[in-house]
Amino acid sequence: MPEQLIKVRPTKIELIKLRRRLSLSQRIQKIVKDRLSIITLEFLQRASEIVESKRNLLDYFSEAYKALSITAGYHGYIALEKELVATEKDVMVATGSANLAGVRTPSFELAEAEKTIRGYNLVDTSSFLDKSVQLSEVCLKAIIELAELQRTLDLLGMEINRTKRIVNALEYLLIPGLQATIKYLYMKFEERDREEKSRLKRVKVLLQRE
Amino acid sequence: MVSQLPYQRMLEECLKGELRVLNAHLPRQQKLLSDLLAEEHPHVDCNDGSTHFFKRKELEYLASITGADEQKALLLPILIELGPNQGEVSIICEPGITEKIVVKILNMPIICEQGRITLYRPQLGVLRKVLKTTTQYVFSSRTLK
Secondary structure, eight states, X not given: OOOOBOOOOSSHHHHHHHHHHHHHHHHHHHHHHHHXXXXXXXXXXXXXXXXXXXXXXXXXXXXXXXXXXXXXXXXXXXXXXXXXXXXXXXXXXXXXXXXXXXXXXXXXXXXXXXXXXXXXXXXXXXXXXXXHHHXXXXXXXXXXXXXXXXXXXHHHHHHHHXXXXXXXXXXIIIHHHHHHHHHHHHHHHHHHHHHHHHHHHHHHHHHXXX | OBOOOTTHHHHHHHHHHXXXXXXXXXXXXXXXXXXXXXXXXXXXXXXXXXXEEOOHHHHHHHHHHSOHHHHTTOEESEEEEEOSSTTEEEEEOOTTHHHHHHHHHHTSOOOEETTEEEXXXXXXXXXXXXXXXXXXXXXXXXXXX
């Protein structure tokens, strides 16, 4: 793409302004590139964590379903439901935000994570139920962790796209435009100098003739 | 070919915004680990008015590798400064407690010079994996030079 010149008056003041803008743009480009590399690093890290987290989640779910099947087989579905209906409780998740190099990412944490009393009758139930409830809680924690990671990954991806656009705009549009305009202004001044010199020479010749 | 760039103004506005967001996420004030552990929802307020929450799990991990006195001296979040050299970053800290934590996490000796621990990018990855919310990036003015 050819560099587009910026419409400016060919004066020294404009040249100084353009040079300042160029230097500022180059510094910003450096910072934005730094930021992009950091965000990319975090993105890759989160991506690998998500893979691990999903694998763990599947393992936890498989274990939890196995335990639940055994419990249901031992107690029977009706008795199990009767025990568990009394223990129903809303899940409390503490939400907040964390800031990651300028990207606001969500932060989820399961409140009351370490519960020791679960609400069902310990006399009428077996250790199978304890085990399946324990595994279900682990699943819940894993889901919340995965949700946080997934959203963070989405946000980081969007930020990477945005930052890349800025880096490209600087690299291929703004900085080349400024450089071309500065070059154009230098050429204009040199041309003006040459004109001035030839004009002076002409005047000198005319004066000598007289 | 002299023409006005159509996106000139938009780009400049975008860049101004970029500089604004750069360090807007920094905390107004760092907090002591001991204070954060006592809070129900440990957090710090940021310069842009937002709130940065710490993971309790991370705080508890830090508490487990530090003594009671050290918890009263450790300021969080730990600031990671991005230097002009793209391959390196440095951690702004007083020699002592932060140094001990970084040594523990990286499992290798490090040197703290002039209040800064210099790390390479792979080491940064390891550190950030463990301390996600208790560390924050700083784009320092040195980067601008």
